[in-house]
Amino acid sequence: MQKLEEMVETLVLEGLGVRRESIHAHFDMLSHGIRVSCYGTPLDAETAKSMPAHCDHTMLTTIVQHEVEGLEVDVGDGRWAAVPAEPGTFAFVAGEQLRVATNGRVPACLHPVRTPSNRERLSVQFLRRQKVGVAVRALADLVDAEHPLLFNPLRHEEYNKWRYSEEGFKLEDPLKVFCGVEKVGAMV
Ligand SMILES: O=C(O)CCC(=O)C(=O)O
């Protein structure tokens, strides 16, 4: 799985013009986790949602759905696209850490879990994220006069706590408020 994740992230970063050495140095900063989610039938039968729309706090999340549908992604024009739960397929979701690392070039993917068929559901998520205690920084190759730095180094453990606090929870773009460069007194 790590090889597959690396392949996908390499394609994205090389496509943006990041050099191989920088990609390898970036990969050395990452850790890997796995989570299995079991959803009962959606509590709210009308919306059929088991999870509200959110962005993951990862570089990349790889999602394996098990036969029952649920993952939907924001396609950017106000519509949601359902990702088919076909056995043997993987969905790759860009997380907020990748938004910081790519200096905003790759937006974090907004995604809810919605199961209109009202069935119980199982999914597995492979979490590719920055090592604990290491701030996420924009890759130097993606910062220049044309692309000024958008985010200060992200202390992700602090951010993760704050974004679900009363203050962080109600914001549309908590990442920008937490470490956007225009923020006065930002961490460097
Ligand atoms: O179950 C899924 O398909 C996605 C779950 C998810 O988005 C999450 O746990 O962050």
Ligand SMILES: [Fe+2]
């Ligand atoms: Fe998610």
